[in-house]
Amino acid sequence: MVKMFIRDYPERTGVILDPFAGAGTTLFSAQECGFDSIGIELLPVGEFAVRARQAVGRLSFGELREAASHLGRISFEASPIDEAHSFKHLTITRDAFPEENERKLNAFLTYVNERVEPEDVRVVLIFAAFSILEQISYTRKDGQFLRWDRRSGRVGATYHKGRVLAFEDALFEKLDRILADIRGRGGAAARGASEGTTMELRRGSCFEILPTMPDGSVDLVISSPPYCNRYDYTRTYALELAFLGVGNGAVMELRQSLLSCTVENREKIDRIRQVYVEGDRLDAFEDAGRAFRSSKALHEVLAILEEYHGQRKLNNPGIYRMVRNYFYEHSFVIFEMARLLKEGGRIYYVNDNVRYAGEAVPVDLILSEFAEAAGLTVETIYALPGGKGNSSQQMGRHGRCEVRKCVYCWEK
Structure with missing residues (x-):
């Protein structure tokens, strides 16, 4: 799918960014298609997977x-x-x-x-x-x-x-x-890599790294962020993190540095604001925050979740805070991606909608609102014909009511 998006882009060379690089799917696909690539990844698990695949390519x-x-x-x-x-x-x-x-x-x-x-x-x-x-x-x-x-x-x-x-x-x-x-693959795993392409993986938080990158420096962004689904990647990959020598304190720090997607995430807006203060870019900080505050669809959802929280209908009291922070933090990611794109550049973003206590959260439409506020055009939202059913905690009360699984295409 990543290669399909790259080949659909009119230019045949350029730079592709993945701010949530994971195990490097976008980076290696970019390399095979003749593009330079930059990835940002917080978890050592993804970094080690990329390093191993590069090693295989040389053997x-x-x-x-x-x-x-x-x-x-x-x-x-x-x-x-x-x-x-x-x-x-x-x-x-x-x-x-x-x-x-x-x-x-x-x-x-x-x-x-x-x-x-x-x-x-x-x-x-x-x-x-x-x-x-x-x-x-x-x-x-x-x-x-x-x-x-x-x-x-x-x-x-x-x-x-x-x-x-x-x-x-x-x-x-x-x-x-x-x-x-x-x-x-005929010998080396990276046999399909184009000569002369560069691949750079930057370890750390996209909240800190994206604001340091120059305007108009990438042609495409192809990424899949953490979903707003309560998955705690530091617990899911606990064995792998321990294998790589990440200690208890470092795991806790990783958990709090991730885009808020689990109820254990604390608000990090002060930390993000400090990045913009240090970069003398407070206007950009305010622009992203304004997009968050002005989204009617988002605040309608948040009002319902807050009401459900008060009525104890949510199966975890941290869900309202998590959903709010997920979108607040995401506004900064989207504004930074828009700034980094060249004119005519595109963003392909893979994500799922979610549902809590029966309330559907239209992640695709809300994030696309943020993209429009950042100066992008929403070209297409591709939806899989089969959606995602309720979690097991919601199935008994609300049945298998599907939500959309999508890829968004935004253009500058």
């Missing part, structure tokens, strides 16, 4: 196959473990693995970090282990949180996820798949 099939074959002759049950390379648990990940799997994971990490060269091979092997954490654990990603299997011994865990794969089974299945992907 030959033979190099990685030889490394994987050598691993197959090692007994991780008996290999030494260095605590410096071991999995560092967060409070919320303790007891996630069967003891045997955790022991083998730590032996694997010790071996690869101390014995494997070159670095690109080491990165890809570590990425393979990074990719199987859920399969070898007592957990399953379930939207807003990790669901725990009762075999973990966690208090209140009643779920049974079925088979937990042995470490070696999961690891070599993943490596086989990586090797098949490389061979299917």
